[in-house]
Amino acid sequence: AQKITQTQPGMFVQEKEAVTLDCTYDTSDPSYGLFWYKQPSSGEMIFLIYQGSYDQQNATEGRYSLNFQKARKSANLVISASQLGDSAMYFCAMRQEYGGATNKLIFGTGTLLAVQP
């Protein structure tokens, strides 16, 4: 069975500083994908970054980077130069990625990030 664990229920970060949101996962699937989503108070799910389990390099998208350590089964999100608008709930998620997989996402419990001026 797949499982996503986010151990940080909430975090504070100073504006313009970097912050790391932790995510560990457990799966026996040979191929999988890892995602990070941002959910502001409005409720919409905003895609941030994706990492495939066979990708050799860590994914980066602007100020977002994913620190993927396959052996440790961790996929931490790093946000550089935090902005006030980054304050939101952040979810780590995983899906199976092999023939016959359903493509459904399993989510972690989320981390609430508050950026302080």
Place this chain on the structure above:
Amino acid sequence: GAVVSQHPSWVICKSGTSVKIECRSLDFQATTMFWYRQFPKQSLMLMATSNEGSKATYEQGVEKDKFLINHASLTLSTLTVTSAHPEDSSFYICSVSGGVGTGELFFGEGSRLTVL
């Protein structure tokens, strides 16, 4: 990326009534859509996988007779909460599958249901 629209964005209903929530893929033909439920301050929990032209696949613990899913076309899936009760009050979100290996999955804006 795909644009996914949900309607209504919020709804209040009386206990015992049924409520229908629509999920539309505006620019993408989606053979598969997913329905999630999110209780306040909790994570998204997958309810069911909606397959175009066939029966939905429900996750363990989700009552298929209570949460009716219809995916009659490649652009529309509906979730009907039948005989709603206050404990069904939640945020319901749909997502569209862009296919395995394409990276991003696309989410609707969500529908907030309040049952009085």
